[in-house]
Amino acid sequence: MIEVKELHKSFGTAHILKGVSTEFEKGKVNMIIGQSGSGKTVFLKCLLGLHVPEEGSIAFDGRIYSKLDIDKKRELRTEIGMLFQGSALFDSLTVEENIMFPLKMFASQSKKEMLARVNFVLDRVNLSNSNHKFPAELSGGMQKRVGIARAIVMNPKYLFCDEPNSGLDPQTATVIDNLIQEITEEYNIVTIVNSHDMNSVMEIGKKIVFLKDGKKAWEGSNKEIFITDNEVVINFVYSSNLFKKVREIYLNESKL
């Protein structure tokens, strides 16, 4: 479990996060949503340790990140898998080398064992036989899948995904969503997804945290988001006519 308490983060005079508190549980896909500029990415980067918050605490299964020494922090980071918005695959390395990289850095396995693990995760994301391709030779969806494979190769306890569906067609986006959900449940890990894609939110968001102006404006499940009367959430989530209609149908069916 990841517990976040009263997180504050500023850049110069801009106060981005204004006391965000929440919890993210194991085996669930947790979604962070909000408008552009609401502080989602800063929040995610604080959780990842890429930004240092001025106030507040982040505890990974009871281990408060800011109180750990540098070695313990590095150790904790090996338990984290991250899928970046642009995949962030290393251009100069092949798919196989990209996925093997964390193993080479932190695992004490033989080359044969590492290769077996790489092939296992590649198979898990349905990308067998792509070992020797370079990232530039892959489509956006394939790059995301390699990114997921690299994120899970070390058997992480925590998986972070920044806008996993950006730039993908709806069909590929669904494949990625399903993959994230399956991996979360299969390995019983804490997954946190930062997303703009309302389809994903409705489909896989077992817990949703809505940020507005650096504060937590709402939190609940993908079932509760249909019935919430929170105006800010309604205005954001149901801004499109399609989602308005979906909500109406859901509410009517619930009444019946």
Place this chain on the structure above:
Amino acid sequence: MNYLEHIGKYFLMLGQVFKRPQKWNVFREMLFREIEDLGLKSLGIIMFISFFIGGVVAIQTALNVDSPFIPKYLIGFATKRSMILEFGPTFTSVILAGKVGSYIASSIGTMRVTEQIDALEVMGVNSLNYLVLPKVIAALFFYPLLVLIAMFLGIFGGWAAGVLTDLFHTVDYIDGLQLDFNPYFVKYALVKTVLFAFVIATVPAYHGYYVKGGSLEVGRASTEAVVWTSVSIITLNYFLTQMLLG
């Protein structure tokens, strides 16, 4: 940001760079890759330029020394001195600052803007140590070798120019080369090269690592890296010359 802040940040960066590598076999792999990228791939241009620079120095000296009272062996002597003292170490380093400096700044800068450096940090990798230390070690060990080759080819280029233009004779040129040869000058050139190599690897790395924005900013960082590396080399050269030869 003011200059002092940049200097402070640069030295803080060096503090992270010079740490024990997290995995020696990964470091070794990176080191060989950097020797190829920063060293071997620069060999061609350095050989080409130094050969012709040596030739031009010899021709210029020969054309300017037209008095019958000045011996012809001075052409070989001047070419040797110029190549060993300045053209070898300093000129080669300025060329490398352009070629290698822009490569280092743009490759690290691209990694920064495409979140590859964030990916390393999230994994728990000391990104500065992983990316920059192999470059520094590769440059420190390989550039003195490049400069020795440049010196040799420059002197050889001077001889070839003389033979082809018939401005002086081989015997006079070799006499000049042998005249007042001081091995300390080679040592001085190599000491300078080691320091320049350090600047060539670290200053562009600083510009690339701390870039913010997109591809345009990476381009700007690359240009700034070349400018500041060249300025640092020229300034350092001035002080080193005074300290080691003065």
